[in-house]
Amino acid sequence: MPNLTSLNLMPVLPEIILAGMACLILLIDPFMPRHGRNVSYALSLLTLVALFIVTLVQMSPMVRMSFGDMVVNDPMSDIMKLASYVSLAAVLIMSRGYLRDRGMDKGEYYMLALFGLLGMMILISANHLLLIYLGLELMSLSMYALTAFKRDDGRASEAAMKYFVLGALASGLLLYGMSLLYGVTGGQLILTDIATALSHDSGSLALKAAVVLIVVGSIFKLGVAPFHMWLPDVYEGAPTAVTLYLSTAPKVAALAMVIRLLVDGMGNAFADWQPVLIVAVVLSLAIGNIVAIAQTSFKRMLTYSTISHVGFVMLGILAGTDVGYSAALFYTLAYIVMTTGGFGMILLLAKQGYEAESLDDLRGLNDRSPVMAFVFLLLMFSMAGIPFTLGFWAKLAVLQAVVGIGLWWLAVYAVIMSVIGAFYYLRAVKFAYFDSPTDPSPVNPDWNVRGVLALSGLLVLVLGIFPGVLVGFASRAFGGF
Amino acid sequence: MLPSSWPMLSLIVWLPIIAGIFVMWFGAGRARFARWFALASSVIVFLISLALLPGFDTHTYAMQFVERVAWIPQFGIHYHLGVDGISLPLLILTTFTTVIVIISAWEVIQEKAHQYLAAFLIMEGMMNGTFAALDAIVFYFFFEGMLIPMFVIIGIWGGPRRVYATIKFFLYTFLGSVFMLIALIYMYFKCGSFSILHMQQMPLTLAEQVLIFLAFFIAFAVKIPMWPVHTWLPDAHVEAPTGGSVILAAIMLKIGGYGFLRFSLPITPDASALLDSMIIAFSLIAIVYIGFVALVQNDMKKLVAYSSISHMGFVTLGMFVIFMIAANPLNVSGSGVRLAIEGAMVQMISHGLISAAMFLSIGVLYDRLHSRDISAYGGVVNTMPWFAAMVVVFAMANVGLPGTSGFVGEFMVILASYKANFWIALLAAFTLIIGASYTLWMVKRVIFGDVQNEGVAKLKDVNKREAWMLGSLVVLIILVGIWPNPLLDLMHATIEHLAQQALTSKL
Numbered sequence: 001m002p003n004l005t006s007l008n009l010m011p012v013l014p015e016i017i018l019a020g021m022a023c024l025i026l027l028i029d030p031f032m033p034r035h036g037r038n039v040s041y042a043l044s045l046l047t048l049v050a051l052f053i054v055t056l057v058q059m060s061p062m063v064r065m066s067f068g069d070m071v072v073n074d075p076m077s078d079i080m081k082l083a084s085y086v087s088l089a090a091v092l093i094m095s096r097g098y099l100r101d102r103g104m105d106k107g108e109y110y111m112l113a114l115f116g117l118l119g120m121m122i123l124i125s126a127n128h129l130l131l132i133y134l135g136l137e138l139m140s141l142s143m144y145a146l147t148a149f150k151r152d153d154g155r156a157s158e159a160a161m162k163y164f165v166l167g168a169l170a171s172g173l174l175l176y177g178m179s180l181l182y183g184v185t186g187g188q189l190i191l192t193d194i195a196t197a198l199s200h201d202s203g204s205l206a207l208k209a210a211v212v213l214i215v216v217g218s219i220f221k222l223g224v225a226p227f228h229m230w231l232p233d234v235y236e237g238a239p240t241a242v243t244l245y246l247s248t249a250p251k252v253a254a255l256a257m258v259i260r261l262l263v264d265g266m267g268n269a270f271a272d273w274q275p276v277l278i279v280a281v282v283l284s285l286a287i288g289n290i291v292a293i294a295q296t297s298f299k300r301m302l303t304y305s306t307i308s309h310v311g312f313v314m315l316g317i318l319a320g321t322d323v324g325y326s327a328a329l330f331y332t333l334a335y336i337v338m339t340t341g342g343f344g345m346i347l348l349l350a351k352q353g354y355e356a357e358s359l360d361d362l363r364g365l366n367d368r369s370p371v372m373a374f375v376f377l378l379l380m381f382s383m384a385g386i387p388f389t390l391g392f393w394a395k396l397a398v399l400q401a402v403v404g405i406g407l408w409w410l411a412v413y414a415v416i417m418s419v420i421g422a423f424y425y426l427r428a429v430k431f432a433y434f435d436s437p438t439d440p441s442p443v444n445p446d447w448n449v450r451g452v453l454a455l456s457g458l459l460v461l462v463l464g465i466f467p468g469v470l471v472g473f474a475s476r477a478f479g480g481f
Numbered sequence: 482m483l484p485s486s487w488p489m490l491s492l493i494v495w496l497p498i499i500a501g502i503f504v505m506w507f508g509a510g511r512a513r514f515a516r517w518f519a520l521a522s523s524v525i526v527f528l529i530s531l532a533l534l535p536g537f538d539t540h541t542y543a544m545q546f547v548e549r550v551a552w553i554p555q556f557g558i559h560y561h562l563g564v565d566g567i568s569l570p571l572l573i574l575t576t577f578t579t580v581i582v583i584i585s586a587w588e589v590i591q592e593k594a595h596q597y598l599a600a601f602l603i604m605e606g607m608m609n610g611t612f613a614a615l616d617a618i619v620f621y622f623f624f625e626g627m628l629i630p631m632f633v634i635i636g637i638w639g640g641p642r643r644v645y646a647t648i649k650f651f652l653y654t655f656l657g658s659v660f661m662l663i664a665l666i667y668m669y670f671k672c673g674s675f676s677i678l679h680m681q682q683m684p685l686t687l688a689e690q691v692l693i694f695l696a697f698f699i700a701f702a703v704k705i706p707m708w709p710v711h712t713w714l715p716d717a718h719v720e721a722p723t724g725g726s727v728i729l730a731a732i733m734l735k736i737g738g739y740g741f742l743r744f745s746l747p748i749t750p751d752a753s754a755l756l757d758s759m760i761i762a763f764s765l766i767a768i769v770y771i772g773f774v775a776l777v778q779n780d781m782k783k784l785v786a787y788s789s790i791s792h793m794g795f796v797t798l799g800m801f802v803i804f805m806i807a808a809n810p811l812n813v814s815g816s817g818v819r820l821a822i823e824g825a826m827v828q829m830i831s832h833g834l835i836s837a838a839m840f841l842s843i844g845v846l847y848d849r850l851h852s853r854d855i856s857a858y859g860g861v862v863n864t865m866p867w868f869a870a871m872v873v874v875f876a877m878a879n880v881g882l883p884g885t886s887g888f889v890g891e892f893m894v895i896l897a898s899y900k901a902n903f904w905i906a907l908l909a910a911f912t913l914i915i916g917a918s919y920t921l922w923m924v925k926r927v928i929f930g931d932v933q934n935e936g937v938a939k940l941k942d943v944n945k946r947e948a949w950m951l952g953s954l955v956v957l958i959i960l961v962g963i964w965p966n967p968l969l970d971l972m973h974a975t976i977e978h979l980a981q982q983a984l985t986s987k988l
Contacts, residue, residue, distance in 0.1 A: 326555075366637075370509060370596070377633075386655075387626040388607075393553070396618070396662075400556060403666045411666070415659035422655055426632070426648050434636040434644055471555045 011066040011073050013058070014051045014081065015121050021047040022114040029107030037105050041096065044110040048089045055081050061476070065127070069190050072127040076259070076329070076477040080124045080252050087249040087336050088117055090452050094344055095241030097446040101352045104150060104239065112149075113245060116142030120253035127264070129178045129189045132257060136174070136221070139253060140167050143246060147238040159237025166230045167220070174217025180210035181266075191265040198268040211272040215280075218261050221254035222310045225283035235303040236357070240350065243299065244343040247306055248336045251313075255332050258317060259325060270320050277318040278410065284311030285414055289421035299357040301424055302342045305383055308421055309335045312398050315414060319401040322478040327397035330474035334382075334394035337463075341379040341456035348372060348444050348453060362428060364437025372443060372450065373432050375457030382460045384425040385418050389464040393471070488548050489533060490562040493572065494610040494623075497526050497579070501602030508595025519583050519598035523605065527576040530609075537569060539970050542978035544615060544678070552619070558675055561616040566975030567742055567826065568612040570968060571735055574833045575612065578731045579605040582724040584950045585841055589723070589848050590638065597638060600630040601724060608732050612739065617665045617675045620743075624736065625658055631725065631733070638722040646713075646720035653713040657703035664696035668748075681747040684987050687755070694752035697745045698760075704737030707760075707797060708767040711790045718786035719853070723844030726782065730789050730836035735829045738796045742822070746800065746983040753801065753983065760801040765908045767794030772915035776922070781846075781853050784923055785839045788879060791912065792832045792891075798909060799825030799894040805901035807984050817900035818980045824893025826972055831878070831886035831961060838875040838954040842868070845947055846927075850936045855926050859933030864940040869928045871943075871951045876924045878958045880917045886961035 009016065025040050032039050055078060063074040092113065099105040119139030126132040144167065148160030182189065184207045185197035198207070216227060223231040235243045262273055288308025295301040313335070316328030349356030349365075366373035382389035395418065402411045444450075463470050500522035508515030537545060544563030552560040564572060582601055590597045607630070610623035628651055635647035669675050672683040685693065703710045714734075718726050746753055768791050775787035799821045806817040845868060846861070847853055862869035878885035881892075891912065899906035932938050943951065961968060 366593075366596075374505070377629075381629055386629060387622040388629065392622070392625075393556075396556065396666075399663065400666050400669070403663065404670055408663060408667060411663050412660070415663060416656075419652065419656045419659055423648065423652060426651055429632070430636060430644055430648070433633060434647075468553050468555075471553055475555050 008066055010058070011064055011071060012125075014054050015118060015125075017050060017054065018047060018114060018118050018121065021050075022111055022118065025107065025114065026111050029111070032107070037107050037110065040107045040110045041092065044092055044114060045089060047114065048085045048092075052082060052085045055085070069192060070128040070131055071125050073125055074477075077124045077256070079329070079473050079477045080256050081121055083333055083336065084117060084120055084124070084249040084252050087252070087340065088113060088245070090340050090456075091241070091245045091248060093448045094244065094340075094347055094452045096448050097444070098239070098241045098347050098350065098449075102150070102239070104241075109146070109149060112142045112146050116146070116245070117249065120249060123253045124256040126257075126260060127191045129182070129191070129194075132260065133171070133175065133178070135253070136257065137171065139250060140171070140221070143250065146242045146245065147234060149242060150239050153239075155237040156239060159234045162237075163230055163234045170217050170220035170227065173213050173220075177210045177213025177217055180206055181214065184210060191260060194265045195267055198266060207269060208272055211266060211269050212276060214261055214266070215273055215276045218254070218258045219277075219280060219314070222251060222258070222313070223307055224280045224310050224314055225287045225307060226280070228284065228287060228307045231307060232300050232303045235306075236297065236299050240299070240343060240346045240355065240357075244340065244347070247302075247339050247343060251310070251335065252332055255313060255328060259328075262317070263320075263325065274318050274320060277314050278407075281311050281314045281318065281410070282413065284308060284314065285417040289417045292421065292424045295424070296359055297357050298359045298362060298428065299343075299346060301359065301428070302339070305342075305421070305424075306335075306339065308417070309339075309383070312395060312414065315410070316398040316401050319398075319405050319407075321401065321405065323404060324398075324401035325478045326471075326475045327401040329477055330397050330471055331394040333470055333474065334390045334463075337456050337459050338379055338382050338391060341375065341453055341460070342383070344449060344453045344456065345372075345376055345379070347449050348446075350444065359428060359431055360438065362431040363435040364440070365432035365443070367437050368440065369443045372453060375453050376432050377429055378457045378460045378464075380425040380429050382464065384422040386422075387464070388461070390460045390467065390470075392464065393467040397471070397474075489529060489546050490548055490564065490609075490613045493526055493530050493576065494562070494606050494613060496529070496606070497522060497602045497609070498606035501599040501606070504595050504602060505599035508599065512591070512594040515595035515598055516583075516587060519602055520580070522602060523576070523580045523583050526605065526609075527573075527580050530573050530576040533564065533569060533572075537564075537971070539566065540974055542566070542975045547615070549615075552616075556618070557669060557673070558618045559616050560619060561676060562610075562613040562619070563615045564613055566972035567739065567979070570826070570830055570971055571732075571739055572609055572612045574735070574830055575605060575608045575732050578727060578833065578837055581837060581841070581950055581953070582727050584946060585727065585844060586724050587946055589844070593637065597634070597722075597724070600634050601728070604630040604634075604728060608728075608736070611736055615677050617668070617677055617680065620677065621658070621662055621665060624740075625655070627733070628654055631729070634725040635717060635721045639720040639725070641720075642716070643720045646716040650713050650717040653703055653710070656699075657710070658700045660696040661700035664693045668693065677743060680744075681982060683748075685749065687751055687988060690749040690752035690987070691755065694745060694749040694756060697740065697749070698756075701737040701740040701745065702763075704740065705734055705793050705797065706737070706790060707763045707793070708771060708790065709763075711767070711771070714790060715783050715786045718789075718840075719780060719782045723840060723847070726786075726840040726844075727837045730786070730840060731833040734789065734793055735833060738793070738800070738825065738829050741797065741800050742826075742979060746979060749987075750983050751986055751988055754804040757801045757804040760797055761805070761905065764794040764798035764801070765905065767791055768798070768909055768912050769915065772912060772919065776915065776919040778919075779855055781843045781855055781923065781927070782840070784855075784919060785836065785843065788839075788916065788919065789832065789836050791916070792828065792836075792879075795828045795891055795894045795909065795912070796825045796832075798898060798905075799828065799890075802894075802898045802901045802905065803980065803983060805905075806897060809901055811900075817897045818984065819976055820893055820900075821897035822976045822980060823969060823972065824890050824897055826890075826976065827886070827893060827961075827965060827968065828890030830968065831890045831958070834954055834958050834961070835875060835878045835887055838871075838951065838958065839879060841951060841954070842872050842875060845943060845951070849940055855923060857934075858927040858937060860930045860937055861928045861940060863932050864937060865942045867948065868943045868951075871955055872928055873924060874955050874958065876920045878962070879920045881913055884959065884962050886958045886965070888962060889965045
């Protein structure tokens with residue numbers, strides 16, 4: 001092991017900056033005026049901008065190993081980190097008004113959000129089993145705390161408890177799988193070494209058990225069925241600003257974990273994990289699309305829609321090709337744009353002392369705000385995967401990957417499920433466009449929320465016509481397509 | 482005249498879409514401005530599409546006005562546009578119909594007029610894109626995208642059961658087309674390109690062809706719509722506002738027929754030949770059975786909707802009867818094949834004009850009395866003589882009277898089917914009786930007789946705007962009826978080539 005002075009700290013510069021800034025915000029926040037966390041907010045955004053610039057400057061098409069191969073920086077990690085920064089910035093900007101109205105604008109929110117991001121970044125760049133676990137736990141603990149952020153609220157506490165217990169279970173399974181893998185590979189912790197070790201060993205029962213446990217542990221965070229039970233309750237119970245966070249950036253990190261573990265580490269056990277993922281995808285698409293129809297809460301509906309979307313992401317992974325991984329990343333990035341808009345709509349419709357979580361609250365949106373209604377229409381059609389929106393290309397990419405490896409029956413199944421799913425998106429559009437408003441007052445005039453929503457609508461439309469930019473990013477991450 | 486170096490087709494596709502977004506954005510609260518702007522842009526697009534005609538070479542089947550740039554290289558998708566003798570007439574029909582639809586909405590649509598006009602302009606661009614696309618994904622992009630504006634049009638400005646009708650319409654067509662998407666992706670991996678022209682030349686085994694054919698069949702049969710997947714159409718038509726019905730009947734149904742010509746026949750010729758009897762049977766059921774269903778309707782719009790399904794039966798019959806004609810040993814000249822496809826094409830254009838005219842006429846009555854029930858009218862001729870005269874022309878064209886466009890297409894298809902099988906021709910010819918029964922009976926009950934009630938007594942005849950709108954259709958219907966040659970010349974070379982492609986085995 002090299003000593004500290006000879007270590008090259010540059011590859012982890014973004015992580016160092018983030019950790020430093022998070023601690024700084026933690027320190028100075030108590031000395032700031034009691035009301036309004038303007039300084040913490042501004043510093044958090046500034047940190048994200050700084051991180052964005054640093055990562056952008058460090059970007060390179062090479063794979064860069066550091067810290068004795070424990071940390072890896074490659075195009076995939078660069079792009080995923082950049083996406084996480086942008087996504088968290090959007091979350092912070094949008095939640096500002098919501099938190100203030102509900103007396104939740106505390107310094108801890110920003111600090112937990114930043115520590116959560118740190119966990120994600122570690123996860124994204126981890127090339128070592130322990131580092132993966134470390135990143136996962138740092139991310140998850142921040143998320144648990146954020147879910148319970150409104151601590152007097154029974155629903156939020158219940159959601160946080162559920163999240164914590166099930167999350168701990170999943171972590172346990174993951175750790176158990178890792179320990180089996182450690183044994184099977186003869187004591188390897190570095191993912192690239194595991195890959196080498198596994199090229200000799202194939203088909204042992206212990207490996208199969210390790211594969212199943214690791215798949216379960218890693219798809220839990222994504223919310224892939226049958227490990228989706230926590231998702232609806234947590235998303236519904238958590239304050240909407242937190243739901244917005246939970247449903248966006250952590251999905252990128254979870255995808256990174258899946259790719260690091262299954263592809264980088266256990267790529268040779270592809271034949272073992274592919275069937276597991278196929279089962280998970282079949283269940284996710286069915287549960288996500290069919291159960292969503294029965295929801296009256298818009299927030300819950302979006303949650304089930306998330307389950308279906310992560311099912312599509314897994315469709316790309318199980319193709320087991322670079323094209324498939326790029327498609328999965330592309331889908332995830334598209335999903336983040338759409339979901340930011342989707343949960344953002346709830347923030348838009350919410351008022352002081354009133355959570356607009358029901359589908360009924362969408363009634364007559366076109367009469368109340370035509371621009372926001374149009375954004376909503378684009379988001380819904382994008383989630384349904386109709387052309388002229390980003391969602392279509394995302395679905396096309398994963399379908400192409402799956403048909404490419406000959407699993408066309410799975411593609412047929414996926415499109416049938418997306419037709420079923422289209423029904424509830426159409427129903428949401430129906431509320432916004434075809435019904436007259438029960439409450440004709442203008443919608444939330446908060447320009448932060450409106451601005452980000454308009455931006456996400458614009459992205460859905462512009463990238464829906466010119467998806468090349470985003471596809472290019474995703475394919476650069478893997479050299480795929 | 483625009484210089485030929487311009488991307489003419491892109492203009493025709495994107496100009497309406499951009500104009501539509503502009504109207505949606507700036508037209509709020511300024512209905513007058515929105516109307517004139519929408520009219521001006523649709524007229525300009527119509528003129529540009531007409532400007533394609535002088536530069537169009539009718540002696541070749543090759544694609545013309547071709548534009549091709551890489552769109553998403555990672556997916557192998559090219560932005561590839563071009564027109565031939567099949568797509569050009571349909572393109573011009575689209576741009577013309579949109580002008581008519583915008584005129585038809587003038588004072589009628591008061592609520593959110595700018596959004597209504599914007600939806601139709603965006604719709605126009607997408608339909609043009611569908612007809613001009615030479616890349617399968619570009620085709621799918623527009624084919625599927627046009628569901629969004631139509632969903633909104635029926636849902637916002639439709640009748641009492643609009644939500645049911647529009648969701649049914651959307652899900653039906655969406656379900657149909659997703660299978661086509663899988664088939665297109667599959668073919669991409671087989672031939673390494675999404676280009677429709679490459680797919681047409683690609684060899685495929687019979688099993689592959691049958692599966693791909695069925696995927697296409699579901700997509701296009703729902704769109705046309707063929708019996709038994711036609712049930713969305715009467716609902717959508719009845720609930721849609723007048724303009725929506727016009728676009729649905731005049732253009733969207735044609736996209737199904739166009740799809741058969743562009744995809745099914747050339748890409749899967751052997752499967753088409755194998756399964757042709759199924760499609761012929763469905764077409765004959767549509768012509769005869771749906772004709773009888775139309776007879777018993779009390780709602781005028783529903784009657785015309787069923788009549789549309791019945792008439793579209795001729796289109797599919799003409800397209801798929803060619804295999805039987807080619808197989809018939811008595812038919813040596815081989816001209817029957819061309820006659821059948823040309824008949825189907827003329828029928829599509831003609832039905833586009835006639836169904837638009839019928840729905841607009843019903844719209845004119847509905848705007849005055851707010852009822853579509855046949856029983857609410859009677860003796861309209863006494864108060865609206867000019868209107869009655871034009872409706873009679875449309876009705877005669879719908880029946881297929883010689884001298885109107887309706888006659889040309891139906892006659893060609895019946896004549897061609899006679900070369901295949903006497904019984905098919907006989908059943909198809911039944912339409913002349915059934916069609917006459919339901920159309921003329923409706924005209925008799927609505928237009929003729931004594932004035933039935935006070936509402937009819939107070940009717941005012943068509944105003945200048947409506948007279949222009951309906952009058953231009955009268956002129957076109959009669960023009961195509963007595964002088965179809967320019968139209969036939971336009972598509973002659975392309976259909977010759979298409980017939981050859983369809984009858985050449987890929988095995």
